[in-house]
Amino acid sequence: MGEFASFIANNLADFWTYTGFCNATPGHLVMILVGLFFIYLAIAKEFEPMLLIPIGFGILIGNIPFNTEAGLMVGIYEEGSVLNILYQGVTSGWYPPLIFLGIGAMTDFSALISNPKLLLIGAAAQFGIFGAYMIALEMGFNPMQAGAIGIIGGADGPTAIFLSSKLAPNLMGAIAVSAYSYMALVPVIQPPIMRLLTTKKERVMRMAPPRRVSHTEKVMFPIVGLLLTCFLVPSGLPLLGMLFFGNLLKESGVTRRLAETARGPLIDTITMLLGLTVGASTQASEFLTWDSIKIFMLGALSFIIATASGVLFVKIFNLILPKHKRINPLIGNAGVSAVPDSARISQILGLEYDPTNYLLMHAMGPNVAGVIGSAVAAGILLGFLM
Amino acid sequence: MFLFGLLLATGLASCTRQDGTAKILINEVLTNNVTNFQDDYGIHSAWIEVFNKSYNSVNLAGYFLKVSNQPGDTITYIVPKGDVLTKVSPRQHALFWADGKPNRGTFHTNFTLNTTQPCWVGLYDSGKKLLDEIVVPVLNPDESYARVQDASKDWEIKSGSKTKYVTPSTNNQTIERNEKVEKFEVHDSSGIGMSLTAMLVVFCGLILLYIFFRILGKAVFNKSKPVKQPVNMKQEENTNKSAEEVFAAIAMALHEELGGVHDIESNKLTIRRVHTPWSDKYNALRVIPRKNS
Numbered sequence: 272m273g274e275f276a277s278f279i280a281n282n283l284a285d286f287w288t289y290t291g292f293c294n295a296t297p298g299h300l301v302m303i304l305v306g307l308f309f310i311y312l313a314i315a316k317e318f319e320p321m322l323l324i325p326i327g328f329g330i331l332i333g334n335i336p337f338n339t340e341a342g343l344m345v346g347i348y349e350e351g352s353v354l355n356i357l358y359q360g361v362t363s364g365w366y367p368p369l370i371f372l373g374i375g376a377m378t379d380f381s382a383l384i385s386n387p388k389l390l391l392i393g394a395a396a397q398f399g400i401f402g403a404y405m406i407a408l409e410m411g412f413n414p415m416q417a418g419a420i421g422i423i424g425g426a427d428g429p430t431a432i433f434l435s436s437k438l439a440p441n442l443m444g445a446i447a448v449s450a451y452s453y454m455a456l457v458p459v460i461q462p463p464i465m466r467l468l469t470t471k472k473e474r475v476m477r478m479a480p481p482r483r484v485s486h487t488e489k490v491m492f493p494i495v496g497l498l499l500t501c502f503l504v505p506s507g508l509p510l511l512g513m514l515f516f517g518n519l520l521k522e523s524g525v526t527r528r529l530a531e532t533a534r535g536p537l538i539d540t541i542t543m544l545l546g547l548t549v550g551a552s553t554q555a556s557e558f559l560t561w562d563s564i565k566i567f568m569l570g571a572l573s574f575i576i577a578t579a580s581g582v583l584f585v586k587i588f589n590l591i592l593p594k595h596k597r598i599n600p601l602i603g604n605a606g607v608s609a610v611p612d613s614a615r616i617s618q619i620l621g622l623e624y625d626p627t628n629y630l631l632m633h634a635m636g637p638n639v640a641g642v643i644g645s646a647v648a649a650g651i652l653l654g655f656l657m
Numbered sequence: 658m659f660l661f662g663l664l665l666a667t668g669l670a671s672c673t674r675q676d677g678t679a680k681i682l683i684n685e686v687l688t689n690n691v692t693n694f695q696d697d698y699g700i701h702s703a704w705i706e707v708f709n710k711s712y713n714s715v716n717l718a719g720y721f722l723k724v725s726n727q728p729g730d731t732i733t734y735i736v737p738k739g740d741v742l743t744k745v746s747p748r749q750h751a752l753f754w755a756d757g758k759p760n761r762g763t764f765h766t767n768f769t770l771n772t773t774q775p776c777w778v779g780l781y782d783s784g785k786k787l788l789d790e791i792v793v794p795v796l797n798p799d800e801s802y803a804r805v806q807d808a809s810k811d812w813e814i815k816s817g818s819k820t821k822y823v824t825p826s827t828n829n830q831t832i833e834r835n836e837k838v839e840k841f842e843v844h845d846s847s848g849i850g851m852s853l854t855a856m857l858v859v860f861c862g863l864i865l866l867y868i869f870f871r872i873l874g875k876a877v878f879n880k881s882k883p884v885k886q887p888v889n890m891k892q893e894e895n896t897n898k899s900a901e902e903v904f905a906a907i908a909m910a911l912h913e914e915l916g917g918v919h920d921i922e923s924n925k926l927t928i929r930r931v932h933t934p935w936s937d938k939y940n941a942l943r944v945i946p947r948k949n950s
Contacts, residue, residue, distance in 0.1 A: 387870035394856075394863040401852035408848045414841045417848065488877055492870075499869060503862050640863060647862045651855040656838060 289343075294336035298555030306330030306550065309452075319455035319612060325543050326451060329550020339556075347551045358548045361447065364436065366545040367429025368513040373538025374610055375517025376530045380492050383636040385481035388588075389598070393640020395584030396606025397648045399424030399577020403569050404652075410565060415439055418652040420566055423450045424573025425645030426457075426609040428545075429510050434649045438656055444552045445563040449570035451549050454609040460571065461578045461604045461616050468582045469600045474624040476599040478633050486524070493518040500643050506653055507646030514642065574607065581606035581637065598633070605634035608641030679788035680715050683780050684708035684750065685803035685815075685829060686793045688770040693799045694752075694825040696765070702756035703770040704825060705778060709745040710808040717743040719783030722753060726771035734759065734766040748807075752826045772796070799823065806830045 287293050309327030313320040332354070333347055347354040360366035383389060404421035412420060419439035422431045423446060431450040435443040453460065493515035501508050520530040552558075582603035589597045601621050605614045614634035621630035685706040687693060696702055705722065709715045718738040725731040734753075736743055740763040745751050752764060759767040770776050770793070779790040791812065793802045801815045801823045807830075815821040815829075824831075845851055 384870060384874065387867045387874065390863045390867045390870075391860070394860045397859050398852075398856060401848070401855055405848035405852060408846065414838050414848075414851075415835070482874075485877055488873065491873070495869065495873075496866070499866055500862070503865070640866075643866070644859050644863055647859045648855060651858050655851060655855070656835075656841070 289338050289341060291336040294338055296336065296555060298559045299334045299336045301559065302330055302334040302553055302555045305553075306334065309455075309550075312456075318458050321542055322451060322455040322546055325546025326448070326455065326550040329547040330553050331550075332547065333551030333554050346554065347548065348554065348557065354548065354551055357544055358552060360541075360544060361432060361548050361552070362436065362443070364429065364433050364509065366541050367432060368509040369541045370538055370545065371429065371510050372513040372517040373534050373541070375493070375514040375519075376521045376533035377538075378518060378521075378610070378635070378639065379632075380496075380518060380635070380639060381484040381489065382481050382632045382634075383639050384484045384488050384492055386633070386636055389602075389633065389636030390640040390643075391588065392581055392585060392598075392603055392606040392637035393608070393642075393644040394606075396577045396581035396603070396608075396637070396641055397425065397644045398580040399426075399573045399575075399607065400645070400648050400652075402576035402580075403573030406572060407569050410569070412565075415656050416442060418656050419443075419446055420569050421573060422446075422645070422649055422652065423453065423566075423570040424577045424607075425641075425648060426450070426454055426574065426577065426607040426613070427510075427642060427645040427649075428454060428549075430507075430645050430649045433506075433509075434652060437653060442562065442566060444558060445560075445566045446570075447549050448553050448558070449567050451546070452567075453570050453574050454612065457574075457607070457609050457612045458616060458619075460574050461607070461613060462620055464575060464578045465582055465601055465604050465616070465620055468579060468586070471624065473586070473600050474621070475628060476597060477625075477628055478597070478599050478602075478630070479595060481632055486522075489522040490519070493522065496643075500646070504647045504650035506650040507643075511643065511646055577607045578604045578613075599628075599630055602630055602634040602637055605636075605638040606641045606644070608638060608645050610638050610642060611635065613641075614638040679782075680709060680711035680713070681717070681720070681745070681780065681782075682708050682710055682789045682804075682808055683778055683791050684807060685801050685824065686770070686778060686791065687799070687801040687823060687825070688755075688776065688793055688796050689772040689798045689800070691798040693801075693823060696754045696756070696761075698761060700756065702754045703772075705753045705755060705766075705770075706803075706825060707745070707751050707753070707780060708804075708807050709747060709749055709751075712747045714747060715745050717745060717751060721779075721781035721783075721785065722766060723777075723779040723781065724755070724766075724768045724770065725777040725779075726774065732768040734768060737763050750826050801825075803829050 291299075306327045306329075309323045309330065312318045313323035313327060337343060337345060339346065339349075343349075344352040345354070346352060347358050349355055400421045400423075402421075403424045404417045407417035407420045408414065415438040419431075419435040419437075419442055422434045425431065428447065428450045432443065432447050435446040439446075496518075497512060497515040500511050504511075517530070517533050520526045520533060582600050584606075585598050585600040585603035589600070592598070599617075599621065602614075602617045605617050607613045614631055614637075617634035618629065618631035621628045683705060686704070688703045690701040690703050693701060694704065707717070717736045718740070720736045722734045722736070723731050724734075743751075743763060754761075754765045755768055755770045756765055757767060757769045758765050770778075773795065775792050775794050777790065777792050780788045782788055791802070794814070796802060796814065797816070799817060802812060803815050803824070805811045805813055807828050809829075813821065815823050817823055841851065
């Protein structure tokens with residue numbers, strides 16, 4: 272009886288070593304709190320729930336403590352585990368292009384086609400990348416790491432993952448989470464900067480309604496856009512190629528079923544997997560480092576710089592534009608290519624000051640230009656530093 | 658049709674000029690092995706290194722290695738099929754032993770290399786298309802003839818010195834540092850140069866797009882411009898604008914009304930009286946029979 276009791280006791284003691292309670296560290300608890308905070312923001316504040324719910328829950332999944340030496344094959348960094356297989360979509364970068372396919376299939380580029388000068392706002396906002404690059408250099412990162420961190424300011428998760436995997440693979444996890452988190456936190460970061468840099472008069476400025484865009488122009492846009500942008504920056508091919516392909520599915524008018532799949536079930540599935548695995552990749556042991564904290568700080572700074580440079584560029588640009596062609600500076604933030612969230616912020620803020628002033632159509636122009644601009648910037652960083 | 662033909666011809670012409678675009682190249686050759694790399698039998702034999710310069714795996718099965726020590730006596734070795742080791746990973750090397758003993762394995766060829774006079778080495782794909790060729794000069798013992806860097810155009814004799822070392826099955830020049838990054842660290846430690854240059858390129862790229870779409874937009878606008886009529890244009894423009902807005906408002910109102918969608922529902926159920934022949938009071942009553950007087 273005594274032997275049996277000790278056998279049971281040993282088994283229970285052994286079992287205890289496998290439990291999360293035994294393996295928990297303060298780091299795990301901190302990360303679980305971060306995950307809960309993300310979920311709170313998504314549900315209570317409705318900050319990008321589509322991104323924050325999967326990322327937040329992913330953080331919980333990734334930070335359930337377990338005995339890493341037991342070979343349970345459950346962790347995201349254990350080769351062959353289910354989570355690791357799902358994470359391949361992030362590390363090898365095939366989730367982001369599929370998301371871009373869906374974005375292309377749901378985006379109307381009429382605003383950009385009818386008013387192509389909005390493209391320049393997308394270019395100006397890329398200063399966020401290089402501003403963060405300079406600060407990262409000052410903080411002691413080497414040029415390759417600084418380039419990978421700076422791209423967070425492009426507000427383009429897929430591009431950030433692509434570039435960091437080439438320039439600084441050891442920082443990829445922190446950079447990816449930082450990029451996606453700040454994209455989700457666009458409603459928190461951008462409005463105060465936009466308010467700070469604009470006057471009340473500027474915020475209610477009405478823009479000339481975009482002209483009607485013909486079906487031919489809409490069909491030509493993805494084809495010409497692909498050829499022009501990808502000849503200039505072939506490194507943006509997976510993203511831009513899928514973006515324009517999705518848009519052609521939408522605009523051609525003869526592939527309705529394909530377009531509906533791309534902008535419906537496909538993008539939903541990939542968004543869930545991408546958010547969940549990016550969140551789960553933040554295992555405390557891998558993630559809670561001093562570098563990660565610095566990257567988060569730099570990420571926030573790069574978003575702030577990008578937003579500010581977009582808004583300020585519009586204000587300067589307005590000085591040379593005729594009065595009837597002036598641009599509302601509230602769409603300057605949309606140059607940060609968090610499609611379509613930053614454009615939505617322009618719309619929400621515009622409506623706050625004038626409930627009849629709809630800026631979404633105008634803001635989509637710089638928003639899409641921002642995607643192109645960040646892909647170009649990534650190509651330049653890759654060319655200069657690789 | 659003419660234009661299509663022209664394009665096709667240009668395409669075909671560019672396809673035939675594919676020199677130097679092969680994925681697999683001869684990368685290094687050592688003809689006189691005295692104390693250098695040993696094969697898996699522990700024997701010092703001459704060797705030929707090939708390099709996969711692409712970013713895809715390439716299977717060498719069925720490829721041909723040809724050697725000519727004297728004009729007119731070309732010997733051909735066909736890389737056997739069925740060996741998984743013939744698949745060369747991206748940017749990796751494969752080493753063939755020129756020991757004249759093909760029975761020793763896939764990578765042992767049926768020829769040897771002449772150490773006393775220059776020899777020609779050619780590499781062909783399975784379709785017998787020449788991929789790469791090189792004439793190896795007479796080399797001293799343990800010297801190799803190799804590309805300066807993997808897949809580079811220039812060749813040199815590697816004598817085994819500190820800077821020119823023999824590298825079987827590995828990179829011809831070990832990359833220990835990133836010169837680009839080092840230059841940036843020296844000349845642009847604050848990152849201003851990079852930022853200015855990169856922003857310039859980003860602006861140039863998007864200005865190019867702006868110009869294209871502006872021209873396209875103008876062309877389309879002009880095409881769809883209505884014929885000029887002798888009326889006050891400004892007034893007409895204003896009328897059109899306001900008319901468009903009115904039409905939009907009417908359409909939206911009709912849509913809401915007909916769609917039965919409301920912002921706020923009253924939450925009241927109303928049972929309307931519907932008149933049908935069955936509910937008609939008159940039809941439901943019997944007709945009073947008349948008395949016939």
